[in-house]
Amino acid sequence: MDSFEGINEFVAVAECHGFSAAAKQLGCSTSHVSRQVSRLEERVGVALLARSTRMVSLTESGHTYYQQCKDLVIGLQQANEQVTSQQAQLSGTLRVSAAGAFAENHVAAALMEFAKDHPDLTIEMNFNTNMVNFIEDGIDFAIRYGRLDDSGLVARKLVDRPMAAAASQNYIEQFGSPTQPEQLKLHSCIIANSDQWLFEKDGKPLNAVRVHGRWKSNNSSAVLKACEEGLGIVYLPKSSFNGGLANGKLVPVLEEYWGAGTSSWIVYQNRRFLPQRARLAIDFLVAYFSDWNE
Template identity: 40%
Template sequence: MNRWEGLDEFVAVAECGQFSAAAERLGLSTSQVSRQVARLEERLQSRLFYRSTRRVALTEAGQTFLQHCQRLQDAREEALRAVSDLGAEPKGLLRMTCAVAYGERFIVPLVNQFMAQHPQLRLEIELSNRPLDLLHEGLDLAIRLGRLQDSRLVATRLAPRVMYLCAAPDYLQRYGRPHSLSELSRHNCLIGSSDHWNFAEGGREAQVRVQGNWRCNSGEAVLDAALRGFGLCQLPDYYVLEHLRSGALISLLEQHRPPNTAVWAVYPQQRLLSPKVRQLVEYLKQGLAQRPEYS
């Protein structure tokens, strides 16, 4: 005997409150539904419904059993959708957001390549340095940098993100090289979006408030000022690795480099991602891994 027999009929009766309404929902006869539920009760050795001439009501055992059956139905439908979605073509509207500079440099080119491969997809990208609320704004996806704060979101790691403290050789020749976090107060620090820089000290994260005569909320602008020898900067790897390799910048206080953060794809909690979001996230992950900044 199939141990699953009667579960769909039981749930339909519980949700509809009548055998006839459940039969209509399932496209079966009332007698078929009644027979399946009776067989289910017999197998369970437990009464699931109190029956009257007009309506039925769940027993205590029925209420407990219903919760489990509904979860089983959800899991079954999710499994079926997961398989059918494997080859599904991304289509419809996808709304996403990303920080401006990172989006322009890395994400939008990859998204455009993805769009070229999937002409049924429509896209809206909002580049903003303000972290938008995905649920409130109705967004399907966000690309976030650093550490995540919103526990309502599910995250997939797309790429590493290592922070470097560095300066141009010219600056270091004139002002010396810092050998400890306490020495940062003696240096001109090029401040980006925050005057609190993150480091590692004694196995823990530490924040140091820095100061200087230059500030701009653009990573590219901070990089340009650092290359000109204006002061120290703390920037992610994708800004500075090329210049560290060429010697145009020198990495400093490497023993205090903050724990690696990351580039994340985040999306609202849901049991199954739509094909458009799932396939784009995987495409971004593969595309970023091929960039020289992450090699």
């Protein structure tokens, strides 16, 4: 009997915290996963999982066994990928959840280049800021920005994005330009994701400034349009309004305090469960943005 039989299923159950979720990830029946794990437990002579009507958890022996097995499974998978990736023609549908202007303007363009190299591949990009259920929604990976919660998901950084402040020339002529971050409290600010703005001085972070304003939106295009219309000062990643600065619609504000930034990330459930098209797309994006400069 194959000494590796059941290990893949066992690792999947441990990581998915259940037989049904593991079966869905592996593309097989729940009964098959349960049968394979039971046979594995019989071979090793110890219970690896504690089963109840509500949950499945690792026993002490199961935890030890899992720590040894997970790297083995990943290593075998990566070896198979390296051997077959050059010959394989990607097909099927790559589903990506994305949020933010960076994803809309830059990640989408990068994935278009990826699509050109794989004519049998279909790519779906769904733009929203909602929490993603990777299994139920069928999402391969997500593009998110800012601070990530410790959710147990895998995250690979795409880029660091320095922040910058700007306003329309009309607003500056009417209300003046602040010379220190604290003076923003006296101005109308256009709020995107947070009303607490972080600045730097000589590379050192300053205390957050809580701002207020008459326009709030989680859509960066709407925020920039409001800024161009003179509704206030905006604080976004600099690449968001490089065009506005270049064409004169916007002017920089508090330029010597720029620097504190955010990051954009690729987030996914577990590399071992990703289809090859998703793994290669993620590697492509990381390489594509490796020399990104705002």
